[in-house]
Amino acid sequence: MTDIPLTLTDAAAALRAGAVTSVALTRAAIAAADRLDDTLGAYLSRFDEYALERAAAADAELARGLDRGPLHGIPFGVKDILAMAEGPTTAQSLVLDRAWGAGKDAPVVARLKAAGAVITGKTTTMEFACGMPDVTKPFPVPRNPWNPDTWPGGSSSGTGIGVATGMFLAGLGTDTAGSIRIPAAFCGVTGLMPTFGRVPKSGCVPLGYSLDHVGPLARSARDCATVLEVIAGEHRSDPDCVDAPFTAPEWGGDLAGLRIGVVREGHFPEQGDPATEQAFDAAIAVLARAGASITEVRLPLRQEMITADMITMGCEALAYHRTDLSTRWDDYFLATRAMLAIGAQVSGADYVQAQRVRRAAQDAVGRLFDEVDVILTPTAATGAPTFSSITGPGGSPDIGALFALIHTPYWDTVGNPVLAVPMGFTPAGLPLSMQFAGPAFGEAEILRVADVFQQATGWHLRTPEPELEGVAA
Amino acid sequence: MNEIVKTLLDQAALPASEDEIAAYAAGFAAQRAAVDALYGVPEARYADPALRFRAGARITDWAE
Numbered sequence: 001m002t003d004i005p006l007t008l009t010d011a012a013a014a015l016r017a018g019a020v021t022s023v024a025l026t027r028a029a030i031a032a033a034d035r036l037d038d039t040l041g042a043y044l045s046r047f048d049e050y051a052l053e054r055a056a057a058a059d060a061e062l063a064r065g066l067d068r069g070p071l072h073g074i075p076f077g078v079k080d081i082l083a084m085a086e087g088p089t090t091a092q093s094l095v096l097d098r099a100w101g102a103g104k105d106a107p108v109v110a111r112l113k114a115a116g117a118v119i120t121g122k123t124t125t126m127e128f129a130c131g132m133p134d135v136t137k138p139f140p141v142p143r144n145p146w147n148p149d150t151w152p153g154g155s156s157s158g159t160g161i162g163v164a165t166g167m168f169l170a171g172l173g174t175d176t177a178g179s180i181r182i183p184a185a186f187c188g189v190t191g192l193m194p195t196f197g198r199v200p201k202s203g204c205v206p207l208g209y210s211l212d213h214v215g216p217l218a219r220s221a222r223d224c225a226t227v228l229e230v231i232a233g234e235h236r237s238d239p240d241c242v243d244a245p246f247t248a249p250e251w252g253g254d255l256a257g258l259r260i261g262v263v264r265e266g267h268f269p270e271q272g273d274p275a276t277e278q279a280f281d282a283a284i285a286v287l288a289r290a291g292a293s294i295t296e297v298r299l300p301l302r303q304e305m306i307t308a309d310m311i312t313m314g315c316e317a318l319a320y321h322r323t324d325l326s327t328r329w330d331d332y333f334l335a336t337r338a339m340l341a342i343g344a345q346v347s348g349a350d351y352v353q354a355q356r357v358r359r360a361a362q363d364a365v366g367r368l369f370d371e372v373d374v375i376l377t378p379t380a381a382t383g384a385p386t387f388s389s390i391t392g393p394g395g396s397p398d399i400g401a402l403f404a405l406i407h408t409p410y411w412d413t414v415g416n417p418v419l420a421v422p423m424g425f426t427p428a429g430l431p432l433s434m435q436f437a438g439p440a441f442g443e444a445e446i447l448r449v450a451d452v453f454q455q456a457t458g459w460h461l462r463t464p465e466p467e468l469e470g471v472a473a
Numbered sequence: 474m475n476e477i478v479k480t481l482l483d484q485a486a487l488p489a490s491e492d493e494i495a496a497y498a499a500g501f502a503a504q505r506a507a508v509d510a511l512y513g514v515p516e517a518r519y520a521d522p523a524l525r526f527r528a529g530a531r532i533t534d535w536a537e
Contacts, residue, residue: 083536104536202535210523237535239525304514307507318485326486337489341497344485345478346508353511355522360514362523392496400500 004028006461008169008223012070015062022055022062022073025169026118029075032166033120036466039148041140042161044080045087046121051075054118061116070226072116077162077171079155080122081129081205082106082214091205092139093127094331095324106203107235108172108214115230120168123158129179129207130155130317131335132390132399144186145464146430150384153183159217160187164464170218170227176207177309178379178408180215181420181435186384188422188431190450190460191217192224195441196415197242199228200235206320208313210240210355211412220460221419221450222251228443249444251451255290258449261297261372267407272381279424279432280378283453287376290452297372300364301357302410308354308361309409310342315351318343338399358413365414369439374449376436379420381405383430407435417443421450422459431462474498 004025005011014020030048037043058073078084081091083101090096105113112119124142126132132154133141142157144150145165152161156173160183163171173180175193184191192215199214206212216227225248232246262284268277288294299305318325318340325332325340332340368375382405392398403409411418418437425431438446454460478498482489489497511517 101536107535200535210525235535237533237537239527239530301514301516303507304511307511310504311508311511322485322487326488329488334493337487337493338497341482341485341487341489341493342504344481344487345497345501345504350508350511352522352524353517354508355524356517356520357511357514358523359520360516363520364516 004166006463007219008070008074008226009220011074011169015073022058022118023052025073026051026055026075026120029120029166029168036145036165037167039143040145040161040165040466041124041142042158042165042167043121044090044092044124044139044158047086047119050086051118051120058116058118068114068116069230071112071230074117074170075120075168076112076117077121077123077159077168078109078119079125079159079171079173081125081174082109082172083203084109084119084122087122089122089205091128092125094137095328096205101203104203107200107237108231109203111231123156123162123171125157126155127333127336128205129174129176130313130339131333134333134335137333144384145466146188146384148466150386150430151186151390153186153384155179156183156217160184160189160191163187163189163217163219165466170216170223172214173217174204175213175215175412176211176313177412178406180213180217181379181408181418182406184217184420185379185433186431188462188464189217190220190224190422191215191420192228192443193411193418194228194232194443195417197240198244198246198417198441198443199231200238200241202235202237206316208316210316211309211313213412220454221421221447224419225249225447244441246443249448251448253452255287255292255449255452258292258374259372260287260292260294261368261375262294263297263299263375263377265298266302267378267381269381269404271404273383273426275424275426276378276381276432280434283423283434284376286453286456290456295372297368297375299410300368301361304357305361305410305413308358309413311346311350311354312413314340314342315346335399362414365416366439374436374438374446376434377407379407379433379435381407383426383428383432411437416440417446419446419450421453422462424459474501477501
């Protein structure tokens with residue numbers, strides 16, 4: 001049997017060395033899905049036949065010297081809020097009009113196809129990229145491959161699960177309050193939220209127009225850089241997207257001269273797992289040994305930006321959903337309704353004030369990046385929580401309890417790039433994660449720093465062995 | 474608090490159940506306090522909002 005490389009980067013090299021074929025990579029990805037997906041719920045649609053056709057085409061093209069770049073022939077998952085011609089986009093919802101985006105590719109999907117990526121299917125999300133799983137609705141409940149009784153994170157749940165278990169080597173997610181970085185953290189993979197405006201978000205079902213980011217989840221920082229090179233760059237259909245193509249950094253070297261600002265304030269709450277701070281301290285020591293200077297910093301307007309994310313997402317999403325909510329309330333997931341109803345509980349002035357405070361925070365964060373090159377925080381205060389621990393009375397989601405444990409929304413409101421990276425495990429064997437934030441359009445530096453950490457540690461190469469029996473319904 | 478939340482949801486034509494209204498109302502005071510705190514941020518007193526508007530902009534189909 002062919003050895004299947006763990007990372008996109010290694011697979012791309014193996015393809016070019018003739019050590020593996022795209023068809024073999026794709027068959028392995030399909031086999032992983034056959035074995036695990038009924039339990040873990042990574043996919044909403046699988047395109048097995050299409051993927052094998054594209055893999056065979058990639059092999060033929062590479063054999064005759066047509067090389068479309070490092071994604072050529074790589075199995076790849078796409079979150080099901082991005083349009084793709086081969087299947088319907090559902091946003092994991094009964095409500096979304098199936099005619100929306102039918103037969104069309106979102107610009108990022110078109111770029112992946114042009115780069116030769118082998119898209120294996122559309123992956124699970126929380127409904128419309130917000131809320132929580134709802135067992136009363138006819139969709140898979142995504143489960144964490146490290147412990148299926150725990151939440152895999154979301155909303156890009158299926159992409160995180162799929163990368164962790166080899167159902168594909170990389171995939172796309174979206175991030176409005178942490179939806180790339182949370183599943184990356186809880187599934188033990190690497191996830192990049194690019195700078196707002198670096199990647200076009202048109203062709204994606206919107207959640208928060210001024211907060212949505214499209215980005216990759218993959219095994220490593222190098223893998224994420226490879227994907228970002230393909231999907232970044234302006235597109236005339238997205239007024240927020242700017243002319244800022246991305247080039248991966250030179251890999252290797254050390255961190256001499258690098259200034260890392262470490263955030264602790266508010267990031268280690270009482271209800272968190274003490275293992276998080278221990279792993280965080282150990283990770284800082286690795287970075288210091290690589291030559292970085294470490295100082296402690298505070299995130300300006302931290303609590304205010306968390307509030308601004310909630311208001312902004314609630315209002316922008318309610319504008320999109322209000323008509324459907326008023327007529328199809330019960331078709332929405334319970335948690336989605338709760339999140340969207342926030343938009344009705346604030347005023348127009350509240351929304352504008354949130355945008356004024358966002359501007360002030362952007363300015364303050366920019367000045368903070370005059371003093372440090374990279375900011376480091378834990379991604380979450382724990383490993384993946386159990387489903388029961390984030391469910392409130394009556395089966396409704398305990399959103400407050402959940403967001404007390406997660407440190408991602410701040411960065412969506414200011415728009416800076418952030419990379420979530422595995423940094424260890426809890427005593428129960430669940431992944432822990434930290435996030436590297438950089439100045440706007442500073443992806444190359446945070447990816448380089450994270451790569452130095454990953455080359456020195458190897459947490460990102462750990463893989464789960466899911467227990468398929470006895471999963472709670 | 475239930476009545477305030479119920480009124481706000483009614484205004485938005487959101488047909489939430491009584492249980493849902495009660496759940497939203499339980500968090501409303503804290504949520505309202507967090508929102509009100511945004512008006513007390515001195516750095517934002519004279520800040521322009523992070524909104525966008527471009528004269529002459531047209532809607533472009535992303536799939537074209």
